[in-house]
Amino acid sequence: MMKLIFLSLMMTVILSVQAQTNKADILQNLEKTQKAEQIVASTATLKSSSRLFGAKDDLTTVILIIPSGSVVNIIDSDSTYLHVTFEESEGYIFRRHAIIDKAPVVISQAIQEKRAVDNNNPAVEQQESRFTYLESKYGANMAARLHSGKIWKGMNAEMVKDSWGTAEKINRVVSGNIIKEEWIFKNTWLYFENNMLVEWGPIRK
Numbered sequence: 001m002m003k004l005i006f007l008s009l010m011m012t013v014i015l016s017v018q019a020q021t022n023k024a025d026i027l028q029n030l031e032k033t034q035k036a037e038q039i040v041a042s043t044a045t046l047k048s049s050s051r052l053f054g055a056k057d058d059l060t061t062v063i064l065i066i067p068s069g070s071v072v073n074i075i076d077s078d079s080t081y082l083h084v085t086f087e088e089s090e091g092y093i094f095r096r097h098a099i100i101d102k103a104p105v106v107i108s109q110a111i112q113e114k115r116a117v118d119n120n121n122p123a124v125e126q127q128e129s130r131f132t133y134l135e136s137k138y139g140a141n142m143a144a145r146l147h148s149g150k151i152w153k154g155m156n157a158e159m160v161k162d163s164w165g166t167a168e169k170i171n172r173v174v175s176g177n178i179i180k181e182e183w184i185f186k187n188t189w190l191y192f193e194n195n196m197l198v199e200w201g202p203i204r205k
Contacts, residue, residue: 046068047099050097051063052092052165064086065168070086073085075090082094146159151164153197164185170184171184188202189201
């Protein structure tokens with residue numbers, strides 16, 4: 001009788017240990033699966049306006065100016081640059097211009113894959129499509145200059161916008177038949193008369 005009770009107790013202990021081991025295995029597998037299926041998507045808020053560069057090794061490839069206070073999605077980062085997306089543009093900004101948000105958003109692998117399909121436009125393709133757009137609008141030579149972020153006297157306002165992006169601030173004065181505009185970028189001011197670039201210079205702080 002004692003042997004029967006002892007055996008039944010032993011069986012109960014073995015079964016409960018085995019059940020706990022199985023539960024632990026299941027939990028570990030679930031954690032691994034969730035980690036594999038989840039990707040942390042971080043965002044950052046710009047503490048000052050920043051140029052979005054098409055390539056971090058070429059600072060003349062300005063796509064646009066991102067205003068201060070804007071939120072960007074971080075794709076990757078290093079000690080100097082953040083690889084980000086803003087609206088429909090992708091590129092690089094200086095890390096010092098942004099504050100990385102502390103609460104990352106977790107998205108599933110399925111959503112990430114769907115975004116990859118939807119945004120089947122890597123940075124290289126975006127650069128090519130931007131150049132194609134400029135080339136069809138201005139011709140190859142002009143497109144190359146605008147694509148590299150150059151400005152020169154005599155440009156019209158639209159060309160400057162295609163080269164440098166939108167200004168942080170525009171001051172306009174109408175005097176008779178002359179419309180004068182001052183475009184303020186982060187470190188540079190541009191002066192236009194009747195939609196034509198006349199002068200520019202550094203902003204003294």
